[in-house]
Amino acid sequence: MIYCKRGYKGYLYLEDGTLIEGCGFGARTIRAGEVVFTTSMNGYPESLTDPSYRGQILVITHPLVGNYGVPEKQRVEGILTNFESEEIQVEGLVVAEETDPFKWNSSKSLHEWLASEGIPGISDVDTRSIVKKVRSHGVMMGVIASGYELEDPRKYLEKKYDEIDFTQFTSPKAPIVHLGNSGETIVLVDCGIKHGILYQLHLRGFTIVRVPCKFTADKIMDYYPKGIVFGNGPGNPNLLQDVIKNFKDLTEYKIPILGICLGHQVATLALGGKVKKMKFGHRAINKPVIDVTTNKCYITTHNHGYGILSKEDLPQNTKLWFYNPDDSTIEGWMHEKLPIITTQFHPEARPGPWDVTWVFDKFKKMVSRNA
Numbered sequence: 001m002i003y004c005k006r007g008y009k010g011y012l013y014l015e016d017g018t019l020i021e022g023c024g025f026g027a028r029t030i031r032a033g034e035v036v037f038t039t040s041m042n043g044y045p046e047s048l049t050d051p052s053y054r055g056q057i058l059v060i061t062h063p064l065v066g067n068y069g070v071p072e073k074q075r076v077e078g079i080l081t082n083f084e085s086e087e088i089q090v091e092g093l094v095v096a097e098e099t100d101p102f103k104w105n106s107s108k109s110l111h112e113w114l115a116s117e118g119i120p121g122i123s124d125v126d127t128r129s130i131v132k133k134v135r136s137h138g139v140m141m142g143v144i145a146s147g148y149e150l151e152d153p154r155k156y157l158e159k160k161y162d163e164i165d166f167t168q169f170t171s172p173k174a175p176i177v178h179l180g181n182s183g184e185t186i187v188l189v190d191c192g193i194k195h196g197i198l199y200q201l202h203l204r205g206f207t208i209v210r211v212p213c214k215f216t217a218d219k220i221m222d223y224y225p226k227g228i229v230f231g232n233g234p235g236n237p238n239l240l241q242d243v244i245k246n247f248k249d250l251t252e253y254k255i256p257i258l259g260i261c262l263g264h265q266v267a268t269l270a271l272g273g274k275v276k277k278m279k280f281g282h283r284a285i286n287k288p289v290i291d292v293t294t295n296k297c298y299i300t301t302h303n304h305g306y307g308i309l310s311k312e313d314l315p316q317n318t319k320l321w322f323y324n325p326d327d328s329t330i331e332g333w334m335h336e337k338l339p340i341i342t343t344q345f346h347p348e349a350r351p352g353p354w355d356v357t358w359v360f361d362k363f364k365k366m367v368s369r370n371a
Ligand SMILES: NC(=O)CC[C@H](N)C(=O)O
Pocket: 052, 231, 232, 233, 234, 235, 236, 237, 260, 261, 262, 263, 265, 303, 304, 305, 306, 307
């Protein structure tokens, strides 16, 4: 018998039939999702609110989570500076040990935060063994139950992660504007944007018009943007045929475009490249990427389950910019004729090291040249 400090048990059921018993925390409820892991050692307020985690149950490998609690939301020009979106996005959280906070600016505990947003957590499980399973089997669906017995877990597993368009939950329904002081307006195609990306763009003076993920090229051009950003977002990029078409239509205007993560994947598909599911993805804040133009290695933030798996899958008329020395996957490209640059990793690094925020400076220069 394990002692559960919140007074209730918790379970994680994996699609391959594995049932793991632990303690429940957060909301008492049951949810299904794709089980993924992150090796980030901190930044859980940012990770849990990253919209790209929609539809996923997150396993954090760092053994102790919650010790600095959850801060109050802070904003600059409507942009959150310490969370990635307004709410928790993961379907559930799995940790080895969850703790009450010991920090001056904590407003609530991890347990209270999850409970207040209806998200289940489980603790007191061997997260390393879950990771080993996911690494050898590949990502799989799972069910998390906190404060409930899990009698017939398979009934929650009807829907497959790869077949759901999660942008319907994470993209705004109408445009949102964040004013800047440089006189340059850019449009950001928002399929579930991380506020860290908005903040980096704001720091460079742009007025940012966030438009719904599926806004057409015509509607985007109504704003006369000097540049366009296709940002991060959840789920399988191959399902987003409308967004892919819009990207393609926008290339006619020869405006500078920056694609980040999902945006990089959409750009790749729009120009004829291939984006495929990875075995277990990259989710961490210390992933190396090599810039082939300088041969420098940077340590970067990642959260993706799909990718350009080899050079052969790059679109035509593009040249390799970054690759990952761990598994040789493609981490970014530049177009040979059009002002388009993309990164699979997250240059805003929230959470993570600021090695590569200069990607935003590069985009800024491209936009200024276009002005
Ligand atoms: N962070 C992202 O934009 C993720 C992109 C895509 N949903 C993936 O998992 O690969």
